Amino acid sequence: MQHPYKERSREELMCALAEARAEFETKKALGLKLNMSRGIPERRQLDLSMEMLSCLESPEDYIEAGVDTRNYGGVDGLASAKKLFAELLDVSPEQVIVGGNSSLNLMYDTVQRGMQFGFGGCLPWGKQSRVAFLCPVPGYDRHFTICEKLGIEMRPIPMTPTGPDMDEVRRQVKDPAVKGIWCVPKYSNPEGVVYSDETVRAFATLQPAAADFRIFWDNAYCVHGLYDEDDTLLNLQKEAEKAGNPNIAFTFASTSKITFPGAGVACMAGGREDIAYIVSLMQAQTIGPDKINQLRHVRYFKNADGIRAHMKKHAEIVRPKFEAVLERLERELGGLGIAAWTKPRGGYFISLDVLPGTARRTIALAAEAGVVLTPAGSTWPYKKDPNDSNIRIAPTFPTQEEIEKAAETLCACVKLAALEKLTEN
Ligand SMILES: Cc1ncc(COP(=O)(O)O)c(C=O)c1O
Structure with missing residues (x-):
């Protein structure tokens, strides 16, 4: 020493x-x-995922449960991809949207929808006088950039070894201007903190003043443990349902750091009502995502254990x-x-x-x-x-x-x- x-x-x-x-x-x-x-x-x-690129060969390979993945359709993703990510995130498939390659894109779109269309039947955030997000620090710079770009005030929240300081979170959400919080609950960026069960339960039972407050649960590193013994993270969506708070959180993940950052598959999950609402908004945005890539991932991994x-x-x-x-x-x-x-x-x-x-x-x-x-x-x-x-x-x-x-x-x-x-x- x-x-x-x-x-x-x-x-x-x-x-x-x-x-x-x-x-x-x-x-x-x-x-x-x-x-x-x-x-x-x-x-x-x-190089580890190269085999995935050759698992679809003949025209028949592209057809999954009667759906030709080469064609238009399926705004919320291919059914088998929804099933795969639902299993990974431990939620039900109707709570899942499977999109393009970037979860950051899904996060941006979700915040943008809050600004433009609102959540929970409330006035769009952008039409309310003040909108703030809580930002555990240190945190992920691209989350902060989304807020900065969309004109959302950011309030730092200290991180602890078990997650954000929940006393401070509870104090802050008494302010109805607070509409969201960014969280990377497993192996956080940059500290590598895994939120404790107590922290997850505190989030699930949170009683924010704003009915349109949402937790942005960016589970980017959900399967990215470095050691044989994995760290467990309590399932926020389930805990929130149990607590009678089913629409309080959106969960995000992707295969960027599982297969390819430039050609992976991203997904999001949330309360059933929120997800149905988002899918209805998406109808104006796209006729469907890249289902071929989704199918490649499904065929290659088969299930969450494969991942x-x-x-x-x-x-x-x-x-x-x-x-x-x-x-x-x-x-x-x-x-x-x-x-x-x-x-x-x-x-x-x-x-x-x-x-x-x-x-x-x-x-x-x-x-x-x-x-x-x-x-x-x-x-x-x-x-x-x-x-x-x-x-x-x-x-x-x-x-x-x-x-x-x-x-x-x-x-x-x-x-x-x-x-x-x-x-x-
Ligand atoms: C916490 C976190 N979320 C999201 C991303 C980017 O995700 P994606 O590649 O799915 O857009 C990163 C990339 O470093 C990240 O660290």
Whole structure:
């Protein structure tokens, strides 16, 4: 364990600063060109699903229960795809819409529908005087971008190791202007937190002042565990039904990080009334999604267990990368008192908190050394991290060898930025 910087004398710190500068120059000289900015699968992960592309061959293969998937129709998705995703999300098929390749697209459309058409028979959000969403922080930048684009106020909610601070959520939803909350309940982006049963029940029994309040339950990482023993997440839709709150939540998921991010299948689930209402609105928007791709996924995986078995192959590739980053964070930064990080058991990210006031500088230094990280502030609404301390690490895209070098470079940058700050005056 290293000696904390804060317990060192100024002379010792100046000495450490000189060493950190030299170490940074050594890393820079490696001439790296690596990207750890977004949660993107690497090539080997994409190769895992190639067989899916050849499971439909003859014309007959494209016909499923009398439906020719090559033709128009089926706004809410192919029946067998609805069944597959209903099984995965543990809801009934009539609660599910299966769409195109992007769940983010489904989320955007759902928020947009709230703004333009409203939910639960209420006035559209866009016609109400104030509309706000609660945003657990740190969180997923693209959720925040949807709100920003649609003119929805964002209110940060602190995250805890068991999910969002539910006392604060309960306090906030007393305000009828609060219409939604973004949640990534399993292996959250970026911390990797799995919401506890207590948190899920607190959401299911929430009594918001606004009848048109909805929980946006983005279960993007529902089957993305890295270890044999999976983490369980209580089923919000079922708990909400039990609590007499059947339309309080929309759940989203996709196969972006199961098969192909550019050619997967996305789905959403919700209360029966809400889903029927959304399907009625969709009739004006499309004659139907890409059912061929939906059928490919159904034929290839067969059922939810097929998906879970496939995810074990992803875990074999992703787990060593997470472990390599965590090992280096511990080795290089452990005990220095300048950084804290999460140890996710799944998902696509590690959340790193550096010395307040140094995230921006750390990220700039890393860029100078050829390692691109998610821009500073991205994990906060309006890209404003009030402490300038949170950094999202996305270990999946670089190769194993690259990620090891990238993590070492990042650690060198964290140290240098901290020492610059501590020796400032
Ligand atoms: C929490 C979360 N939701 C959604 C997405 C994107 O989903 P999709 O590819 O289905 O649009 C991501 C991608 O990183 C994500 O981290």
